[in-house]
Amino acid sequence: MAWFDREFIAVPEARKNQLVYKWPDVNIRRYSRAVVNADEMALFVKTGRVVATMGPGRHRVDADELPVLGALVDSVTGGNFYRAELYFVSTREFPGVKFGGRLADIVDPASEQVVTLRAFGEFALSVREPEQLITALAGTTDLTDPAAVRNWCSELLLKSMKVTITQGISGGEWPVLGLPAHLHVIESAVLRQTNTTLYEYGLRIPRMGNFDITLAPEDADRLKRLAKDKTYIRLTGDFQRYAAGELALDAGHGLANGTGGGGGFLGAALGLNAIQQHTAAPPVPTQPAATPTCPSCRTANPEGGRFCSHCGENLESHEPQHCTACGHQLAALAKFCSACGIATGR
Template sequence: MGVMDWFKSGVKEMMIARPDAAKAEVVWKHPDPTIPMKSQLTVEADEMAVFFRDGKVVQSMGPGRYTLDSSNLPFLSNLVDSFTGGNVFITEVFFVTTRENAGVKFGGPIGYVEDPKSGVPVQTMVHGEFSFKVFEPAALITGLVGMGQTESNGVRSWMKEQVLKVVRDRIAELVVKNKWPLLDVTSGAYTEEVERDVVAGLGAHVASYGIQIVRLGNFAIAIDEQDSANLKRLYTDAAYLRTVGGVDAYQKFAAGKAMMGAGEGMAKGGGGGDGGGSLLSGAGLGVGFGLAQMLQ
């Protein structure tokens, strides 16, 4: 190693900062726990540095540039390695992003949600984006990331799981509690109400890890196109039946029409007529129950 190589290596050791390649990480751990006295620590405007020793938080430091010397940072005296003559600190330094992490995509099935208007259970999906912020870096490290990790690839995955879990629970509850027709929900009529409720509900799941869900975006609840078409047809059929006095009245009307058709067919020497079709003919069991419920 030449003199310049040694000098460059020494300068690198004296600078403690998150590298550009790790800027996207929520948490990044400085790889070397031995830090020379008077090293320069740089904490960017959108992060905090957290010092640990023996698994315990020693100090958190906000944005700025610091000379790591126990004479101007007294907490460092607890980190001095006596075996090196007091020239080295032994500590684990984590850099935690505190800016809003936006555009985290999530999505998946909610499961079967009963449409309050018809009583028919329908497979429902959800997708969207969310943003989050870390407000307590030490809690995130000790509670979720772990001391042994140098990167935080699992943080966003864990957050997605939590968001989807709460969304599943809250949407089903809100639809039933408020009797929102699923077609209105999937059209976006209640998106703001759902978003507010989900964000509030997520607080209880993530706050203990020092994380806050800031907002949801591009949030959409959806059902299969065929299920949507079936519900629309069901709503239309139910509305028509109401205009003719309900199922009983319509069945009497249809039966009379069928008898007239049969009589005409017999007079012509044929079988029964084809005029006795019914709105309920060919309807599935679930649709039949749905019509009955909608007309109660």
């Protein structure tokens, strides 16, 4: 029987970029010629089980060449057709698969602030075991949809990255600020966890590329401001001095822009401190210590002295004198009372 009278089965040119291609007809004519490219593997599946495989090359679909096809003969057609699903699985690497989205809300151990992490990038996908891929995903994912498997792997990668990043940051292994510096280590950890899950599906992600983990813009600004505040306070050694300088700069920017300076956290802290200072009890004034005066020569002596430093008179032997009229204490050698003006008789 001439070859050109028979059907040729192959992946159409427009579908060669697919990871999996399913031949649309489950009735495969006997003696059809299947063309399997160098980077493909063809699999006959019946009742969810792979019954035959064809490697790269040109194959005649016949039980004489593939004896296992004898179980697929459709007796209703007189043995002219085999009844089975035929899948073409690409064994080459598919780069540039996109992924991205929100990872998680996590507490930054350094600043104790809750921040939101996002990840975006791409990865390469390849088939590790074609038979395992078909049997594991045939009932889970629509293999006829070119994007179904890729989207499923993207979601799985993002989930693995979420777990890995959360554990690494919470354990103090990686900082939130400066996380891109650890992308190489993060990539290895994420691929290890992702490929452990993909192993049972016959898939693997050999590498990632052009991916990044970022903070929400408002979270990034907030952490940078806190880091700057902590550094300057440590350098100045005084929160009040640093805060006053920040308020002065803020006020200057506000005047330049025609708006008032918003103090924010620092303004609130300084305002509270000012209230506390104004409401505090005023300090009690201290009276200057009295200096003893010698009653003989009227020389002022240092506090606590027992003898006059000028004439040697005993300062402790002279008790204070009082006015006989009003009882006011008289100054040493005073001739008149400073309170009532009566002569002291000295």
